[in-house]
Amino acid sequence: MRIGELARQAGVTAKAVRYYESLGLITPGRLANGYRDYDGDDVRLVREIRALHRLGIPVEGTRPFLECLAAGRAYADDCPASLASYRAAIDELTGRIEALTARRTTLIAHLNAAAHRGSGVVPPEERGTAVMDYLTLPADLPVPEDDGAADHLPGTRAPRLALLDTAGRTVRLDALGPRRTVVYVYPLTGRPGTDLPEGWNSIPGARGCTPESCGFRDHFQDLLAAGAGRVYGLSSQDTDYQREVVERLGLPFDMLCDPALGLADALGLPTFEVEGMRLFKRLTLVLRDGVVEHVFYPVFPPNEHARQVLTWLREHPL
Structure with missing residues (x-):
């Protein structure tokens, strides 16, 4: 199939497909005239990349999942490397959550200090x-x-x-x-x-x-x-x-x-x-x-x- 049809079936843009190909995540066949020829396996890979990316895993980080499929596993996360990628993504999200929580706590402290200023009431953080x-x-x-x-x-x-x-x-x-x-x-x-x-x-x-x-x-x-x-x-x-x-x-x-x-x-x-x-x-x-x-x-x-x-x-x- 042509790139436009692949993009339609996988729910992405043709530009995204070209980007995935530039990273070596998908490798289409070639017709006699030199045109790229994509198949159902490519559709599955692109859908997998899209789904993982929506979970917060960088496009480059989807490689272990695709390699797991290439190894014949039924699911992209059946391999140890896939689980390690999940954990890395969780750690990154946890770090962001903790940073946001710290910022939120600081903002609350500033709010309490401003709200109680001049009132004679000691804010909780003090x-x-x-x-x-x-x-x-x-x-x-x-x-x-x-x-x-x-x-x-x-x-x-x-x-x-x-x-x-x-x-x-x-x-x-x-x-x-x-x-x-x-x-x-x-x-x-x-x-x-x-x-x-x-x-x-x-x-x-x-x-x-x-x-x-x-x-x-x-x-x-x-x-x-x-x-x-x-x-x-x-x-x-x-x-x-x-x-x-x-x-x-x-x-x-x-x-x-x-x-x-x-x-x-x-x-x-x-x-x-x-x-x-x-x-x-x-x-x-x-x-x-x-x-x-x-x-x-x-x-x-x-x-x-x-x-x-x-x-x-x-x-x-x-």
Whole structure:
């Protein structure tokens, strides 16, 4: 077929086809008169290039996928080099997300400073002492015991539960797909200027939600590289409260809100009560294909937990 017909079938321009050919990504045959002659394989290759490019993979970066097809594989991402290209693209996107998150945090700080200027109110980012109180764990925190309350979870199917995240999206826990999703479940995060429940430090496993979230923030890119497709924090706090946490801590992932503790009721997760509130006990679920693949319970110390999850992912590659 001629180049115009190839471009029409593949949904690209003739100029794009010539560019792909100049890079050696496609190699058409030649007719007796010297004209290029494209076939169905070329259409498939150009469609593959187009689809990958729309995912954010540079045109030059599609070569491993095309070579995978040339090797006779049924899918362009059946080869190790293709998976490495996926990971490289994810790392690049993660870097951009983190850079944008940092810029957003800085803009919020400038906005708060400008909004509170002259009002006598101290903006959140200037309450350094209060913030550090939540980031620092007392040395004498009680260690939670394994009471067996999570032993039934591995192999359990995720419920058909839809939760709202801090980006305003609805997330179905049973429809997260084949990639591993890490969901760390926690009681509640402290907020500067807001008192924690009475006796919070004496409740095993209660204190440490902010350091835990910061740990997942700091190891986020490592977790993705180790095979985690997504990371979520989850608590019973409302979305506005969690959104403030995401902004204040500069988290590169979203939080899930479950004010009715629907996940606890559906899966039989352990909970506790304090000051009339029913809260999640701290644990972490690794979900895959709608099933609980692994559970971390109890979690201690919370500020080291992200590293514990990272170690498990590296020791249990897909």
